[in-house]
Amino acid sequence: MTQPKKKALSPAQQYLAEVLRLLRTARGLSQTELGSLMNYTGAAVSAVETCAKPATDEFLESAEGALEAGGVIAAAAKYVRLERYPEHFRGFVQLEQTALSVSTYCTQLIDGLLQTEGYARALFGCTFPPLDREEIEELTAARMERKALFDRKPVCCITSIHEEGALRRQIGGREVMLHQYEHLLECAERPNVVLQVMPMDRGEHAGLPGPMTVIETAELTTLVYTEVEGQSTLVSRPEEVGVLARRYAMIGRQALRPEDSVKLIEQLRDEL
Structure with a gap:
């Protein structure tokens, strides 16, 4: 069976992934070492840096603190959140x-x-053309x-x-x-x-x-x-x-x- 095509991450997410990689290497940390400081696995850090998965708000907040980024990651995260909206x-x-x-x-x-979360989720769930589950959750969170x-x-x-x-x-x-x-x-x-x-x-x-x-x-x-x-x-x-x-x-x-x-x-x- 053909697997559904994975949606490309937004430009802001891609930029954030590059910023994370540059800050990590500047600190001389491996992905595993950064993950340990953040209470994440090295695989989770790799997934964000390679744009395999989008970074969550919790991940970005943890990365900001672990890398002592001086607000750089937090500033970029603002635009990532903005892109969740239509x-x-x-x-x-x-x-x-x-x-x-x-x-x-x-x-x-x-x-x-x-709106409550339940109301918003039900609303996005009846959109036509239909949205997939990931899009519904993203719009609800936004x-x-x-x-x-x-x-x-x-x-x-x-x-x-x-x-x-x-x-x-x-x-x-x-x-x-x-x-x-x-x-x-x-x-x-x-x-x-x-x-x-x-x-x-x-x-x-x-x-x-x-x-x-x-x-x-x-x-x-x-x-x-x-x-x-x-x-x-x-x-x-x-x-x-x-x-x-x-x-x-x-x-x-x-x-x-x-x-x-x-x-x-x-x-x-x-x-x-």
Whole structure:
């Protein structure tokens, strides 16, 4: 039987493999000796250096310390993590990581920042064309890494408005959704998070044109990100941003208040 073709590692992973080899040889260490310092086998070090396997975050953190790399490996690892995201999403992720505020309006699915691992995995598992297991796990891990934003200093203010239909859509089955509702309720208790729901009985409202994310960058610039069918747009023209930001503000006024939104999420949880 023909074996499936192995996916080539990304340019960042290849670069990181070369950096690891150069730093190791500069220290006069064999692969086995470096592996011993890192609590890995020499074969594991060889697999990374030859690009036979991608380096995990744990491996890179251990290598940074064992080689006393002065932040070189850690800096390269940042770009390795970035490449785990779909290409059209990478620019947004970089903005999100340093944003002062992130405000989303979600119409079909729960906000990626607020998804549990089980919800995200089930979501990637139903993608078409289908993804293989490795790709699903890679995308799930990348989505979970974005959650660092919740505890980042300086604090990022996160507002997320969901259509009630997005919350009612059963992704992954009952247990996954129960965990997801509980996670949303826990997030709502954070002082830097505001959750709102646009109820289904709210007929005409400002959000009907579609989902969006409004970002206030570290440079105090407001941008708007939209995405449809894997095609993304980052709106930066002040007059266009102004229209979308005002629309988002109206969506927030038309949605349920945060306290009423929490009650609705509790109701959805209890109905399962």
